[in-house]
Amino acid sequence: MLTKRIIPCLDVTAGRVVKGVNFVELKDAGDPVEIARRYNDQGADELTFLDITASSDQRDLILNIIEDVSSQVFIPLTVGGGVRTVEDVRRLLNAGADKVSINTSAVTNPQLVADASSRYGSQCIVVAIDAKQVSPGRWEIFTHGGRNATGLEVIEWAKKMAQLGAGEILLTSMDKDGTKSGFDLELTRAVSDAVNIPVIASGGVGNLQHLADGVQEGHADAVLAASIFHYGEYTVQQAKKFMSERNIPVRL
Amino acid sequence: MKKIVVVDYGMGNLRSVAQALRAVAPEAEVLISGEIADLKQAERIVLPGQGAMPDCMKSLEESGLKDALMESARSKPIFGVCVGEQMLFDWSEEGDTKGLGLLPGKVIRFQLDSQRQEDGSRYKVPQMGWNQVRQNQPHPLWNGIADKSFFYFVHSFYAVPEHARHMVGETEYGTPFCSAIACDNIFATQFHPEKSADVGLQLYKNFIHWNP
Numbered sequence: 408m409l410t411k412r413i414i415p416c417l418d419v420t421a422g423r424v425v426k427g428v429n430f431v432e433l434k435d436a437g438d439p440v441e442i443a444r445r446y447n448d449q450g451a452d453e454l455t456f457l458d459i460t461a462s463s464d465q466r467d468l469i470l471n472i473i474e475d476v477s478s479q480v481f482i483p484l485t486v487g488g489g490v491r492t493v494e495d496v497r498r499l500l501n502a503g504a505d506k507v508s509i510n511t512s513a514v515t516n517p518q519l520v521a522d523a524s525s526r527y528g529s530q531c532i533v534v535a536i537d538a539k540q541v542s543p544g545r546w547e548i549f550t551h552g553g554r555n556a557t558g559l560e561v562i563e564w565a566k567k568m569a570q571l572g573a574g575e576i577l578l579t580s581m582d583k584d585g586t587k588s589g590f591d592l593e594l595t596r597a598v599s600d601a602v603n604i605p606v607i608a609s610g611g612v613g614n615l616q617h618l619a620d621g622v623q624e625g626h627a628d629a630v631l632a633a634s635i636f637h638y639g640e641y642t643v644q645q646a647k648k649f650m651s652e653r654n655i656p657v658r659l
Numbered sequence: 660m661k662k663i664v665v666v667d668y669g670m671g672n673l674r675s676v677a678q679a680l681r682a683v684a685p686e687a688e689v690l691i692s693g694e695i696a697d698l699k700q701a702e703r704i705v706l707p708g709q710g711a712m713p714d715c716m717k718s719l720e721e722s723g724l725k726d727a728l729m730e731s732a733r734s735k736p737i738f739g740v741c742v743g744e745q746m747l748f749d750w751s752e753e754g755d756t757k758g759l760g761l762l763p764g765k766v767i768r769f770q771l772d773s774q775r776q777e778d779g780s781r782y783k784v785p786q787m788g789w790n791q792v793r794q795n796q797p798h799p800l801w802n803g804i805a806d807k808s809f810f811y812f813v814h815s816f817y818a819v820p821e822h823a824r825h826m827v828g829e830t831e832y833g834t835p836f837c838s839a840i841a842c843d844n845i846f847a848t849q850f851h852p853e854k855s856a857d858v859g860l861q862l863y864k865n866f867i868h869w870n871p
Contacts, residue, residue, distance in 0.1 A: 408777070408790065408791065408831060409776075409786060409788050409789070409790045409812075409832055410788060410789045410790065410809065411788075412788050412789070447856065452788065452789055477674070477675055477678055478678050478681075478682075479682075481675075481678075481679055481682070481853060481854060481855070481856055481859060481860060482811070482854055482855075482856050483811060483813075483854045501674060502674075503674050503675055503678065505675065505854060525711075526710075527709065527710060528709045528710030528711065529785065529815075530709065530710075530785055530787070530813040530814070531709070574785060574787070574813075575787060599780075600781070603781070603783060603784060604783055604784075604785070605783045605785075605787045605788070623778070626780050628783060628787070628788070629788070654778075655778075658789040658809040
């Protein structure tokens with residue numbers, strides 16, 4: 408049976424893993440290779456690296472990090488942040504990424520999703536969606552860390568991305584991100600039920616019940632979390648054991 | 660020194676395959692190459708594959724690597740991964756594509772639209788994630804790997820071998836399907852050993868030491 412995935416997310420800037428609340432007050436959380444190896448040993452199913460570097464001179468650092476991690480950690484690696492061109496996708500894949508996550512550029516240039524997936528295959532193209540609720544049962548896409556409204560409705564957008572060749576959706580609730588109050592389950596379920604490709608729930612995890620809810624209530628195929636793992640509140644193993652006890656299939 | 664060639668025909672990311680091979684065979688020379696001469700000199704060959712099979716086959720043919728690969732397949736140990744596995748068969752439903760014909764059988768797409776998983780959720784295609792492989796036949800490449808171990812899958816199509824005796828691993832995703840196949844000097848998997856943590860590395864290690 409296919410298992411539900413647990414994906415620790417590492418925010419990376421200037422070669423280090425950091426964690427902040429809503430992109431402010433960044434705290435150093437450690438060396439990327441060390442952290443990646445620790446999560447691998449704990450049984451993480453995949454790892455996601457988000458490059459939150461603002462300055463382009465430091466952008467190449469993420470390539471070095473991915474090269475280092477991929478030579479030592481043999482589980483799938485997804486990399487996102489600032490991916491604008493097919494050439495960006497190529498460089499990340501060549502550095503050792505297995506999947507590349509496209510966020511803002513999918514909105515400004517949907518053709519990139521089509522071009523990248525037809526060149527490298529749907530399996531390596533993840534479209535990241537940052538969603539905010541605008542009225543009951545309606546969510547819209549925001550870009551630039553939640554600052555810019557686009558007017559695009561999330562469910563239709565997710566379907567369109569799947570049609571263009573996205574292999575997976577990384578769905579973040581901007582309302583929940585950083586709150587530790589759990590995923591936006593209604594949003595997650597609405598998107599997951601609407602598309603035929605896997606959906607990763609993201610944003611808001613504060614405890615292990617939230618992860619289980621993401622799968623059972625939100626119908627997510629995978630759950631992503633950052634801070635609960637980085638600061639040692641829980642290990643990935645504990646998360647898996649918790650989910651397994653609630654009859655969620657996981658790789659133990 | 661053993662020379663292991665990861666066939667580079669311009670498709671997808673070969674680096675992770677090479678990295679995993681280097682990790683389990685530090686004494687070997689692991690080369691990512693699209694040179695016919697390298698294929699000829701190789702002691703063993705890994706054929707990866709990503710993306711669409713029509714594109715992969717086209718690249719293999721246009722690069723002239725197809726003939727070198729067919730020649731190698733007569734004698735050398737070969738490991739096919741994902742689309743690299745699918746290409747070994749006669750034909751694929753994906754773009755109605757002719758394969759290499761090294762293994763009798765065909766490749767078809769998951770048809771799971773009308774089915775629900777045990778928890779009531781729909782089956783997503785591609786199948787993406789960790790699933791169990793039942794070792795339905797013994798094989799030297801399974802050495803040190805527990806039956807029903809989890810491996811990492813990403814695929815929408817799967818192989819249907821003509822002869823059941825070639826199927827050495829089976830997985831369930833809405834339907835049971837062949838996830839590992841072996842015939843003489845060929846071993847191939849639908850899953851990605853290079854992304855399957857310790858069990859995947861063990862499989863590659865067994866391949867390095869395999870003398871069919």
